[in-house]
Amino acid sequence: MIITVDNQAAYIYTAGHRIQHDKPTVLFIHGAANDHSVWNTQCRYFSTHGWNALAIDLPAHGKTNGVALNSISALSEWIKKCAEVLELKKLSIVGHSMGSLIGLELASKPESIVNQLVLVGTNAPMPVSDQLLETSKNKPELAYHMINQYSFSSRAKLGKNDIPGMSMQGVSIKLMQRTNPGVLHADFIACNSYVDGLSAAEKIACPTLLLLGAHDRMTPASRAKNLEDAIPNSTVKVLSGTGHALMTEQPNRITEHLKAFLMSA
Amino acid sequence: MSDHRDFKLETLGLHAGQEPDSDYGSRAQPIHFTTSYVFPDTDTAASLFNMERGGHVYSRISNPTNAVLEERISAMEGGVGGIATASGQAALHLAITTLMGQGGHIVASQSLYGGSHNLLQYTMPRFGIETTFVNFRDLDRLEAAIKPETRLIFSETLGNPGLDVLNISAVSKLAHNHSLPLMVDSTFTTPYLIEPFAHGADLIFHSATKFLGGHGVAIGGILLDSGNFNWSQSGKFPTLSEPYEGFHNMVFTEESQIAAFLLRARREGLRDFGACMSPMNAFQIMQGVETLGPRMQRHMENTRSVVNFLNDHEAVSQVIYPELPNHPDHKLAAQLLPKGCGAVFTFELKDGRAAGHKFIEKLKIFSHLANVGDAKSLVIHPASTTHFRMSDEDLLAAGISPGTVRLSIGLENIDDLLGDLKQALKSR
Numbered sequence: 262m263i264i265t266v267d268n269q270a271a272y273i274y275t276a277g278h279r280i281q282h283d284k285p286t287v288l289f290i291h292g293a294a295n296d297h298s299v300w301n302t303q304c305r306y307f308s309t310h311g312w313n314a315l316a317i318d319l320p321a322h323g324k325t326n327g328v329a330l331n332s333i334s335a336l337s338e339w340i341k342k343c344a345e346v347l348e349l350k351k352l353s354i355v356g357h358s359m360g361s362l363i364g365l366e367l368a369s370k371p372e373s374i375v376n377q378l379v380l381v382g383t384n385a386p387m388p389v390s391d392q393l394l395e396t397s398k399n400k401p402e403l404a405y406h407m408i409n410q411y412s413f414s415s416r417a418k419l420g421k422n423d424i425p426g427m428s429m430q431g432v433s434i435k436l437m438q439r440t441n442p443g444v445l446h447a448d449f450i451a452c453n454s455y456v457d458g459l460s461a462a463e464k465i466a467c468p469t470l471l472l473l474g475a476h477d478r479m480t481p482a483s484r485a486k487n488l489e490d491a492i493p494n495s496t497v498k499v500l501s502g503t504g505h506a507l508m509t510e511q512p513n514r515i516t517e518h519l520k521a522f523l524m525s526a
Numbered sequence: 527m528s529d530h531r532d533f534k535l536e537t538l539g540l541h542a543g544q545e546p547d548s549d550y551g552s553r554a555q556p557i558h559f560t561t562s563y564v565f566p567d568t569d570t571a572a573s574l575f576n577m578e579r580g581g582h583v584y585s586r587i588s589n590p591t592n593a594v595l596e597e598r599i600s601a602m603e604g605g606v607g608g609i610a611t612a613s614g615q616a617a618l619h620l621a622i623t624t625l626m627g628q629g630g631h632i633v634a635s636q637s638l639y640g641g642s643h644n645l646l647q648y649t650m651p652r653f654g655i656e657t658t659f660v661n662f663r664d665l666d667r668l669e670a671a672i673k674p675e676t677r678l679i680f681s682e683t684l685g686n687p688g689l690d691v692l693n694i695s696a697v698s699k700l701a702h703n704h705s706l707p708l709m710v711d712s713t714f715t716t717p718y719l720i721e722p723f724a725h726g727a728d729l730i731f732h733s734a735t736k737f738l739g740g741h742g743v744a745i746g747g748i749l750l751d752s753g754n755f756n757w758s759q760s761g762k763f764p765t766l767s768e769p770y771e772g773f774h775n776m777v778f779t780e781e782s783q784i785a786a787f788l789l790r791a792r793r794e795g796l797r798d799f800g801a802c803m804s805p806m807n808a809f810q811i812m813q814g815v816e817t818l819g820p821r822m823q824r825h826m827e828n829t830r831s832v833v834n835f836l837n838d839h840e841a842v843s844q845v846i847y848p849e850l851p852n853h854p855d856h857k858l859a860a861q862l863l864p865k866g867c868g869a870v871f872t873f874e875l876k877d878g879r880a881a882g883h884k885f886i887e888k889l890k891i892f893s894h895l896a897n898v899g900d901a902k903s904l905v906i907h908p909a910s911t912t913h914f915r916m917s918d919e920d921l922l923a924a925g926i927s928p929g930t931v932r933l934s935i936g937l938e939n940i941d942d943l944l945g946d947l948k949q950a951l952k953s954r
Contacts (some may be wrong), residue, residue, distance in 0.1 A: 298782040305578040420544070424594075435754065
């Protein structure tokens with residue numbers, strides 16, 4: 262579906278379903294240089310199991326127009342506006358990587374619209390190396406390849422995809438290569454400059470699940486301990502044999518964890 | 527930096543898409559000889575049917591053994607995924623019917639394998655899909671053949687029978703200027719000789735029966751997508767960008783801009799037309815794929831030796847091979863195909879049709895049959911077999927003379943191959 266936010270068209274994947282306000286809603290937020298399609302299977306599952314399941318394309322990503330927003334606060338404000346347009350007062354948020362920081366920021370606000378939070382492949386802070394920041398600005402194609410190298414576990418680099426016949430790294434690089442110029446750099450600035458994540462985490466009142474990849478080299482699981490400690494009501498699940506691209510590497514396992522967490526409330 | 531893969535072709539050919547079997551640790555890929563898969567519960571069953579989770583439902587649509595082959599060749603070609611089919615012809619048909627319906631139009635090279643030509647020239651028109659055949663060396667003619675209803679540009683990487691080398695980057699640029707995808711048949715080249723996606727092709731298919739299998743025991747095909755073509759932006763592909771009533775009004779480009787083509791091809795094409803590959807064939811073809819690199823290297827070494835031998839032989843009037851300076855695509859071949867121009871080529875005997883007959887009958891190692899791309903060396907005399915009903919005039923129009931002989935060079939010891947050719951030419 263297309264909605265209008267800040268006078269720009271924003272695309273939200275709904276797995277072919279209309280929003281019904283008597284159902285709970287889960288909003289999936291993608292990471293840097295990605296789009297809604299990274300959440301396809303999870304979104305389709307929740308949409309047939311009593312939920313409004315929405316996977317949004319952030320500004321300048323996928324099918325959403327506009328200019329990329331280069332701060333987590335601006336992105337979380339934009340998500341809040343989307344919820345207002347959709348007349349959604351409470352949401353479960355599932356965010357990956359940069360999307361997890363947006364969820365973190367949203368959930369930390371007083372009278373937050375977030376009633377459940379899942380942070381997938383996350384660290385706070387989420388620093389981006391100077392080299393990768395520079396490369397994302399001047400040589401985005403090289404940056405896409407670097408991300409594709411760092412984002413998959415060694416197991417996944419040779420494949421065996423849950424989705425028959427599809428190449429995980431192949432899909433991942435093509436998705437990034439479709440990103441508009443400047444978007445990856447703006448995304449990385451947003452991640453790198455969000456330095457108040459741990460303070461924000463202390464203010465989160467809703468139940469929070471951290472889903473981490475045991476072989477994540479972008480946001481290592483070992484560096485998420487401070488985030489786990491800071492969030493008052495948090496649970497951590499570390500997925501073995503998985504890197505940073507958790508939904509691509511282990512789509513079925515991710516869905517199982519989301520079911521267990523979101524549907525248990 | 528244009529390559530997203532951590533491993534080279536030879537390594538991918540052996541490992542991509544496969545992990546040791548989780549139950550028994552089998553190092554070789556098991557053959558999942560099953561039509562269907564037990565659902566652990568009703569919720570999982572419903573989820574699999576509705577694409578809410580990855581997995582297998584019914585082997586016409588997907589199979590674990592086939593999936594390894596699909597992922598493996600996709601990795602070797604640098605694509606986003608693939609679909610194994612019953613034959614190369616089935617792969618071509620699957621691509622066409624995924625992209626267009628009645629009223630659709632294809633611009634195809636005039637230098638095609640006879641089976642592909644038959645499908646496009648005689649069979650698809652019965653279903654309302656027409657093809658214009660042109661010489662792809664002439665880009666102006668190619669462009670002039672494009673109509674508003676054109677939905678696909680199609681050629682072989684090495685054309686039949688004259689080994690026309692496709693200028694992939696030039697033709698893909700032209701196709702993209704018209705918001706059209708370029709599909710190539712890369713059967714003769716395999717990913718060892720060229721990776722067409724890296725040069726701008728959007729779709730690839732192979733007759734896996736040939737070099738990918740290499741053993742001549744299994745028929746199969748594979749259709750691959752680069753993930754590069756923007757189906758939504760093109761506006762010419764409602765099968766991908768508009769709701770499909772046959773699958774819950776799914777809009778495939780909304781599911782994924784990258785995987786839209788393969789989603790529809792699998793969810794409609796395999797489901798409804800049913801030209802799937804048998805898992806036994808997938809396993810057999812995989813045995814060939816595992817050694818594709820070393821085999822192709824040997825194919826090329828042997829082919830170069832045979833080409834040079836024939837080119838110098840007094841009984842031979844012409845050898846048609848792009849590495850020879852007299853071939854029209856010699857320069858392009860040097861640029862695009864530095865590892866070689868395939869192991870299938872034709873040559874002309876000075877004494878015509880009768881000489882062709884005699885030559886073939888005298889060969890002892892070369893097998894006289896209608897196939898190419900086998901580990902064994904093969905020979906056929908088109909004028910007396912595949913094209914025997916044609917007059918000499920019609921043969922010439924098809925690029926075949928009465929003395930044309932086609933060879934597919936195998937992996938035998940080169941001294942034995944040259945010895946066999948020598949005695950067959952001498953005893954004419």
